[in-house]
């Protein structure tokens with residue numbers, strides 16, 4: 001799988017810009033917060049369809065607004081800060097089940113940031129994500145070669161009747177998953193991610209002396 005030229009660099013650049021913007025917002029709106037949870041690790045897979053698309057995201061960072069700042073003030077301050085940094089901003093204020101919630105949303109270069117505040121708590125919620133990007137070129141799956149053939153099977157053994165010497169799960173070809181239209185990938189229903197053949201457990205061959213009467217039925221050449 002070859003990398004898409006420049007894609008990882010671009011995603012990293014967007015991720016660092018996103019983090020820097022969140023740090024600016026949190027420092028201003030919830031001063032004194034511990035910023036260590038904002039550390040960017042590796043981009044996560046957001047979309048499991050081929051080619052996989054990755055993104056950086058901050059799910060939900062919580063901070064406290066000063067008691068003299070209302071929820072609405074905090075959200076409009078967030079919108080002003082985002083706007084002055086070049087983000088397209090929208091704010092909304094709605095009541096859900098007796099809770100008045102104010103939200104500021106910013107968008108820039110495919111990135112999104114959301115700051116949420118509620119009237120009866122001093123907690124502020126910050127979240128953000130980069131766009132999801134393909135980092136690797138799609139590649140046709142190459143089915144693996146059999147581990148063993150009639151020429152290489154161990155004396156006293158027979159090729160596994162289930163995988164015929166492949167060793168790997170023949171349903172998924174050893175990947176442990178199968179493509180799925182809705183979800184992109186699903187666990188292989190045959191091997192349940194074990195990846196190897198469920199009968200020979202990856203050995204590709206079975207000892208003749210260990211065959212059950214039922215299994216011997218697959219090998220008429222062994223006689224009775």
Ligand SMILES: [Zn+2]
Nearest residue numbers: 169172188191
């Ligand atoms: Zn499988």
Ligand SMILES: [Zn+2]
Nearest residue numbers: 160163197200
């Ligand atoms: Zn097998």
